[in-house]
Amino acid sequence: MFVDLPTELASEPGAGGRHPLPGPARLEQTLRRAGVTDGRTVVVYDADNASAAARAWWLLRWAGHTDVRVLDGGYAAWVADGGAVTTEEPAPAPGDFEVRPGAMPVLDADDAARVARAGRLLDARAPERYRGDNEPIDPRAGHIPGAVNAPFSEHVDENGRWRSASDLADRFARLGVGPAEQVGVYCGSGVTACSVLLALEHAGISNPQRPAALYTGSWSQWSSDPQRPAATGEEPG
Helix, strand or coil: CCCCHHHHCCCCCECCECCCCCCHHHHHHHHHHCCCCCCCCEEECCCCCCHHHHHHHHHHHHCCCCCEEECCCHHHHHHHCCCCCCCCCCCCCCCCCCCCCCCCCEECHHHHHHHHHHCEEEECCCHHHHHCCCCCCCCCCCECCCCEECCHHHHECCCCCECCHHHHHHHHHHCCCCCCCCEEEECCCCCCHHHHHHHHHHCCCCECCECCEEECCHHHHHCCCCCCCCECCCCCC
């Protein structure tokens, strides 16, 4: 089943950023149309860099679904491995999943600033956007003061498959992410950050007892507020 990220996995751009979370009723309608039920595993994939699939994974988890998987390597890996493909569109029976928002933690701008000071806030964007070398989309260049760069693209290999749990754990350790710290993640609009959240879970750092949090408005919201400071360059380790 095809689910559209801008119109179904996000609300309209506005004060909440470029890709705010969809309202619970709207998300429930989308998931039921796709045939989602409580007791059935959901597998998500995309044809790009896994960020859209990770957004769907995170939203389903946030909505209370406990059995959600992401296809490693996405559509490209499926085809490369000889998986069957079709042009037929399925017509599943309507699902009965009830959205119960809040099962995954979220941050607002004040929360993100606090995590940057007292925990570890990760910026999932490309290094040049994090440093403020350029900003092609949002109002201002730079990053949230205190955040460290964890580009989402580095959590998969050259074939788009997820790196091993041990490799990811080592990478996050080098970024100063410890098991006892509160961890928050943001990106440009709250989409690619979800792949970092998935990587944190795959690495065993984020878990149901202490899940990492998503700053849903991300840089698109933060940079729109002239009262919020913007840092440039690299942060000290």
